[in-house]
Amino acid sequence: MSAGIDLDNVVCDFGSFRAVDHVNVSIQPGEFFSFLGPSGCGKTTILRMISGFIEPTGGVIRIGGKDVRGQRPNQRPTALIFQNLALFPLMPIWENIAFGLEVRGVNKATRRKRAEELLALVDLPGAADKMVSQLSGGQKQRVAIARALAVEPSVMLLDEPLSALDLKLRQHMRAELRAIQKRTGVTFIYITHDQGEALAMSDRVGVMSQGRLQQVSNPRDIYNNPVNGFVASFVGENNVLTGPVAAPTGGFAVMETPHGRFRARIADGVSGQGVKLFVRPEHMRFSDSPTAENSTPVTVTEVAFEGNFISVHAQSDSGMTFLSELRNDGSAPIPAVGTRLHVSFDPAVAAILPDASIARG
Amino acid sequence: MHDMFKRYGTGLTTMILLVTAFWILILLILPNLTMFESSFRPYLPVTEVGGPRDVYSFANYGRILGAHTDLSVLGITFEVPVRVKVFILTIYYSAVVTLITFALAYPLAYYLAKIVSPKSLPTLFLLLFVPLWVSEILRSFAWFIILAFKGPLNVALMSLGIIDSEIRWIAGFSPVIIGLVYTYVLFMLFPLYNSMQSLDSNQIEAAEDLGSPWWRTHWRVILPHAKPGIASGAVMVFMLSAGSLLVPSLLGSTTSGWFTQTIQGVMLEEADWNTGAAFAFLLLIVCTLFVSLMMRVFGVRLSDIAK
Amino acid sequence: MHKTRDLLGHVYMTAFLIYLLVPLLVMGGAAFNDSKLPTIVPWVGFTDRWFIDLWNDTRVWIAFRNTILVALGVVALAVPIGTAGAILINSISGRWRATLYGLMVAPILIPGVVIGISTLLFWNNFNVGAGLHLSVLGQVSYIASFVMLLVLARLQSFDAGLEEAALDLGASHSQVMRRILLPHLYPAIGAGAAIAFFQSIENFNVTLFTRGGQDTLTVYVFSKVRSGITPTINALALLLILFTLGLAIWWELTRRRKARIEAARAAEARRAEEAMA
Ligand SMILES: Nc1ncnc2c1ncn2[C@@H]1O[C@H](COP(=O)(O)OP(=O)(O)OP(=O)(O)O)[C@@H](O)[C@H]1O
Ligand SMILES: [Mg+2]
Numbered sequence: 054m055s056a057g058i059d060l061d062n063v064v065c066d067f068g069s070f071r072a073v074d075h076v077n078v079s080i081q082p083g084e085f086f087s088f089l090g091p092s093g094c095g096k097t098t099i100l101r102m103i104s105g106f107i108e109p110t111g112g113v114i115r116i117g118g119k120d121v122r123g124q125r126p127n128q129r130p131t132a133l134i135f136q137n138l139a140l141f142p143l144m145p146i147w148e149n150i151a152f153g154l155e156v157r158g159v160n161k162a163t164r165r166k167r168a169e170e171l172l173a174l175v176d177l178p179g180a181a182d183k184m185v186s187q188l189s190g191g192q193k194q195r196v197a198i199a200r201a202l203a204v205e206p207s208v209m210l211l212d213e214p215l216s217a218l219d220l221k222l223r224q225h226m227r228a229e230l231r232a233i234q235k236r237t238g239v240t241f242i243y244i245t246h247d248q249g250e251a252l253a254m255s256d257r258v259g260v261m262s263q264g265r266l267q268q269v270s271n272p273r274d275i276y277n278n279p280v281n282g283f284v285a286s287f288v289g290e291n292n293v294l295t296g297p298v299a300a301p302t303g304g305f306a307v308m309e310t311p312h313g314r315f316r317a318r319i320a321d322g323v324s325g326q327g328v329k330l331f332v333r334p335e336h337m338r339f340s341d342s343p344t345a346e347n348s349t350p351v352t353v354t355e356v357a358f359e360g361n362f363i364s365v366h367a368q369s370d371s372g373m374t375f376l377s378e379l380r381n382d383g384s385a386p387i388p389a390v391g392t393r394l395h396v397s398f399d400p401a402v403a404a405i406l407p408d409a410s411i412a413r414g
Numbered sequence: 415m416h417d418m419f420k421r422y423g424t425g426l427t428t429m430i431l432l433v434t435a436f437w438i439l440i441l442l443i444l445p446n447l448t449m450f451e452s453s454f455r456p457y458l459p460v461t462e463v464g465g466p467r468d469v470y471s472f473a474n475y476g477r478i479l480g481a482h483t484d485l486s487v488l489g490i491t492f493e494v495p496v497r498v499k500v501f502i503l504t505i506y507y508s509a510v511v512t513l514i515t516f517a518l519a520y521p522l523a524y525y526l527a528k529i530v531s532p533k534s535l536p537t538l539f540l541l542l543f544v545p546l547w548v549s550e551i552l553r554s555f556a557w558f559i560i561l562a563f564k565g566p567l568n569v570a571l572m573s574l575g576i577i578d579s580e581i582r583w584i585a586g587f588s589p590v591i592i593g594l595v596y597t598y599v600l601f602m603l604f605p606l607y608n609s610m611q612s613l614d615s616n617q618i619e620a621a622e623d624l625g626s627p628w629w630r631t632h633w634r635v636i637l638p639h640a641k642p643g644i645a646s647g648a649v650m651v652f653m654l655s656a657g658s659l660l661v662p663s664l665l666g667s668t669t670s671g672w673f674t675q676t677i678q679g680v681m682l683e684e685a686d687w688n689t690g691a692a693f694a695f696l697l698l699i700v701c702t703l704f705v706s707l708m709m710r711v712f713g714v715r716l717s718d719i720a721k
Numbered sequence: 722m723h724k725t726r727d728l729l730g731h732v733y734m735t736a737f738l739i740y741l742l743v744p745l746l747v748m749g750g751a752a753f754n755d756s757k758l759p760t761i762v763p764w765v766g767f768t769d770r771w772f773i774d775l776w777n778d779t780r781v782w783i784a785f786r787n788t789i790l791v792a793l794g795v796v797a798l799a800v801p802i803g804t805a806g807a808i809l810i811n812s813i814s815g816r817w818r819a820t821l822y823g824l825m826v827a828p829i830l831i832p833g834v835v836i837g838i839s840t841l842l843f844w845n846n847f848n849v850g851a852g853l854h855l856s857v858l859g860q861v862s863y864i865a866s867f868v869m870l871l872v873l874a875r876l877q878s879f880d881a882g883l884e885e886a887a888l889d890l891g892a893s894h895s896q897v898m899r900r901i902l903l904p905h906l907y908p909a910i911g912a913g914a915a916i917a918f919f920q921s922i923e924n925f926n927v928t929l930f931t932r933g934g935q936d937t938l939t940v941y942v943f944s945k946v947r948s949g950i951t952p953t954i955n956a957l958a959l960l961l962i963l964f965t966l967g968l969a970i971w972w973e974l975t976r977r978r979k980a981r982i983e984a985a986r987a988a989e990a991r992r993a994e995e996a997m998a
Contacts, residue, residue: 104889127891139886143904152900153890186986189993204890418812421884423894433805438824441862445843449835452842522737525730538734540973545741547965549923551939552958555946556744559751559759559955566747569762596744628726649830657832660925664946674834674926681930687842694838698831705830716823 055240056117056130056207057082058103063112065098065264072098074264075112080242080257082117082207085234087243089251090261091287096244097136100210103242104133117207132201136212138193140185146172146196147181153204171199175233191222198233208240215250227254248288252276260284280320282406285331292337292375294330298405306405312371313349317403332403334364337377339385339394348397351375353388363387367396446698453692474692497676497693504673505700507587508655511594515602515651516644518595523606523643524636528615546600554593554664561589561665589665590672594655601654602647609643610636645712653701673697749962752955759952771956778953784936787853788922791937794857795864795921796914802861803868803913804906810869811876826870828863833926836862841931851933859927864920868913875909915972919965 058080065073073095080086088096101107103114105126114121121129132153141149148155150171151164159167165181172178175195185193194214201209211230215223231254234241245251251258252272259269260283268280279285286293296310298319306319308330317330343350351367354374358381365377365388375396379385388394419427454470462468479495485502486492494502526538545553560567561583568580583589613636621631637644662672677697681690709715751759755768775781806825810818828836840859841851849855879902887897903910925939932940938957945954 106885106889126885126888127893131889133886133889135882135886137880137882139880139882141883141887141901152887152892155900156887156890156892156896184986186983187989187993189990189996192993200890418809421812421881422808422898426894426898430805430809433802434809434821437802437806437862437865438821441840441858441865442824442828445839445862446835448843448846449839518737521730521733525734529727529730530734538738540969541738542741543969544966545745547919547969548745548962549919549939551923551925551942552748552961553744555942555954555958556748558946559761560744560747562758562760564762565760566762596740600741653830653832657834657926659834659929660943663943674832677834677838678929681838687838687845690838691842694832694835698835701830701832716826 055082055238057084057240058208058242059113059115059118060099060103061113061115063099063102063114064110065095065102065107066110072264073102073109076264076266078259078266078269080240082240083238085231085241085243085254085256087245087251087255087258088261089245089248089258089288091246094261095264096246096261097212100133100212100242100244103129103208104131104210105129130207132204132206132209134197134201134209134211134214136214136216138197138214138217140193140196140200142185144185145181146183146185146188149185149196150200150203152200157204167203168199171203174202174236175199176229190218191226194218194226195229198230202233202237202239206239208242209234211241211243213245214243215245216247223250230254252288260287262287279331279404279406282329282331282408285404285406290334290376291331292334294332294373295328296330298324298328300324305400308405312369312373313347315347315403316400317347317405318401319405323405323407327408328405329408330403330405332398334376334378335362335380336398336402337375338397339365339367339377339388340397341394343395344397346397347400347403348395349375351394351396353390353392353394356387356390367394369396449691450695452688453695455688457686457688474689475696477689478693478696496671497673500671500676501673501696503587503671504656507591508594508652511591511598511655512602512648512651514591514595515599516606516648518599519602519606519647523603523610523640524632526607527610527613528618542600542603550597550658551660551664553597554661557589557593557596558584558664561592584665585667585669587666587670589667590662590670593661593665594658597658597661598651598654601650605643605646605650606640607643609640609646613639641712642714645708645714649705649708652704656697656701656704745962748955749959751952752959754952757951759950759955771952772960774951775953775956775960780936780941781938781953781957784938784941787935788937788939791853791856791860791928792918792921794854795860796917798857798861799865799868799917800910800914803865803917804872804910806865806869807872807876808902810873826866829866831863833863833924834930837927837930840927851931853932853935853937855931855933856924856928856937859931860921860924863927864917867916867920868910871909871913871916872906875906879905915968 060076060078063076102109147168150168154164177195215226257271258275260267262283268284294310296308299307301319307316349369351369353367355366357364362378368374478497481496482493483496484491485494485499571577621635659674677693680686750761755766836859883901884897887901
């Protein structure tokens with residue numbers, strides 16, 4: 054029923070511009086996989102290659118193990134949910150949903166029945182005879198999903214389907230989409246530039262930048278163990294330090310910065326210039342006296358109450374502003390503005406990372 | 415082209431291309447080329463077509479220089495060929511018609527675009543559209559009735575005491591101009607309205623606020639903005655007037671020849687298709703020149719004019 | 722300060738409407754005047770005999786039949802041709818597009834006399850003589866431009882994503898055309914058909930040169946006006962005006978009804994939106 058997808062060294066050029074650059078990834082059958090990246094990084098292009106609207110310039114795409122090069126969109130077992138949904142405005146909802154069956158010559162009674170079933174599945178009963186213009190944004194979303202499901206695709210391709218919705222509805226639809234995916238067992242390939250969305254919904258996430266896949270891993274790993282500076286800074290916030298790095302020992306290395314010496318994890322083969330030290334705000338600790346390592350004296354300059362956490366800006370004597378997020382559960386005292394403190398972090402939660410892998414041309 | 419095959423498939427794309435080619439080639443380009451070619455060939459009996467006398471020449475174009483007559487310009491009288499005179503007067507009076515329609519339509523377009531309340535616009539437009547739905551021949555026919563010697567206009571003027579005895583309206587070019595203006599004024603109004611309507615009213619108010627008198631506001635702000643509309647309206651009205659055959663035939667008299675009537679005479683009465691082709695080609699040239707002139711003067715493109 | 726200007730505007734507008742509409746009323750009114758000549762002065766008396774004369778005039782009926790036949794032929798050809806042209810223009814770009822577009826709109830500006838003569842001469846080469854079939858071809862060559870412009874305008878509001886969505890759901894190219902693109906274009910195609918029909922009915926110049934002795938209503942009216950007219954022409958004119966006006970009003974009412982339905986749907990969508998929030 055559901056199929057896996059392999060992208061094997063896939064390249065896509067528009068003229069001299071390389072939109073997708075040697076992308077390799079194997080997506081498992083039944084997986085919820087997200088491509089995450091900033092606008093223009095080539096996400097839509099990947100999706101359009103999988104669905105057959107664009108032929109890759111190089112590389113192989115396999116769906117369910119079969120090379121699909123040369124197959125037209127209407128011959129592939131994929132269903133695309135468009136960035137703008139692309140519902141047919143002149144057809145009632147049920148005809149929209151049953152369109153894929155109609156073009157396959159299914160008779161009307163069966164089509165109608167199937168449309169009703171799918172409407173129930175996406176939690177929109179009784180909308181069959183309405184027109185698209187009568188529905189709210191969230192309802193249209195569900196219709197688009199139902200329409201894609203109607204052709205019983207092995208793979209669903211979703212191009213930022215929630216981007217047009219307001220925040221609250223978006224949160225709600227996340228859970229909904231995830232539930233529908235689990236219920237149907239279809240492979241979902243989901244595209245978004247919203248890291249929260251990708252991390253919350255996906256089994257695995259592929260982070261992209263400038264046409265290149267930077268990291269493929271589960272959400273936890275992406276957040277906790279980014280492989281490079283791009284992934285670290287695109288997903289979540291960081292305090293970033295720069296400076297020369299001493300030779301690593303036992304997976305750790307020391308960075309000399311104008312703000313002090315800091316020790317952090319470092320991967321094999323990473324060294325020299327162009328590396329940065331990343332540490333998340335929630336890992337920054339305050340203390341009255343310096344700790345054994347990784348600490349520097351600061352003055353608290355700003356305290357902002359954000360609800361579930363409190364964000365604290367503190368400036369070091371050398372002029373660097375550190376950001377710290379403290380949980381609002383009383384586990385740590387909240388410093389007052391102007392207080393002199395020391396800020397520190399555990400070397401195990403900080404990482405020295407190279408820059409993003411960039412195009413080789 | 416490649417995109418199109420991908421978008422519509424081979425079969426459909428081929429069909430679309432064939433249908434369009436039929437239109438452009440068979441209905442447009444080839445007939446006009448044929449006309450162009452025929453215009454250089456002599457008018458011969460069927461048996462001699464293709465014979466030794468069937469050679470290319472400018473003779474047909476020369477036939478415009480037939481019988482002579484007098485033409486006065488600024489008090490100076492020239493002797494010119496009749497057909498040349500008709501040709502020149504057709505162009506001249508078409509330009510006059512264009513100017514009159516512009517003078518009539520400009521205030522109205524401004525009124526519709528900037529003064530009248532938007533609520534009454536649909537009704538006004540419905541009323542303005544009524545004559546457009548009535549065919550050209552009926553509109554000229556209406557004036558034929560009105561301008562008749564014992565017709566409503568003379569009766570009305572006399573009962574109002576404005577004139578003492580009937581005026582013979584159907585004489586000279588005046589009735590033709592009246593008819594052409596009436597028939598084509600809306601083709602000036604709508605493009606003008608469209609272009610003025612897209613002008614931000616704040617610009618007008620800003621000009622007034624800066625102390626500009628009304629005529630200067632029109633001259634410096636509104637008129638320049640309405641350029642594409644003026645070009646489009648002028649082209650439409652001029653072409654329609656110069657190419658009109660109905661209005662001059664219905665409302666004209668022996669003293670008001672129109673070049674289309676000359677062509678009609680050559681084609682249908684003398685049955686000399688070759689000379690007819692030559693004259694038609696001259697008309698086409700003038701119209702093309704006029705369109706190019708307008709495009710140059712107003713700095714607009716063909717796509718601005720059509721629509 | 723704008724009072725005078727506004728007042729002048731209203732006065733001018735009213736005068737202009739009178740100028741536009743009174744001639745038509747005069748012409749229509751003359752159809753009921755019991756006078757040998759078509760006029761409203763002097764008013765001899767009310768009569769319906771011109772309508773009866775019209776009904777009994779076989780030439781009118783033949784001309785009427787010819788007109789309708791030609792108009793239907795023009796619609797049947799100009800609509801597909803104009804639509805194909807618009808689709809072609811809409812899916813190409815660059816210099817070719819500009820050239821083709823120029824060629825497609827130029828016929829609107831070519832004098833009808835030229836179109837008539839060139840059509841006549843061209844087909845004469847193939848021994849196709851004058852007749853209503855040539856009138857159809859001649860008229861189509863420029864009326865297709867109107868259809869093209871209307872359909873092109875509509876195409877520009879079309880989301881090509883819908884075609885892709887349909888292809889993605891497994892539709893063939895012809896299914897996409899039939900179920901997605903053409904339904905979107907129907908309003909423009911319908912308007913194009915109407916324009917083509919009326920343009921054809923009122924066409925004179927092209928028809929005059931290509932008709933080969935056959936009458937259409939316009940040619941018939943023309944010949945009548947030149948050779949002794951009776952108010953039967955006015956009766957015919959009035960009927961034609963009422964017919965087109967009736968259609969125009971029906972069109973407008975349909976448009977407004979559709980707009981109302983759309984507004985109601987949008988309102989429902991807004992309510993649904995609010996219910997979610
Ligand atoms: N048909 C095309 N021709 C030329 N360049 C293109 C074409 N389609 C996309 N591009 C370019 O390729 C790059 C990637 O585009 P793509 O649509 O895949 O981005 P995306 O990641 O989906 O961005 P967004 O979040 O804005 O949708 C962009 O720089 C875009 O300008
Ligand atoms: Mg995109």
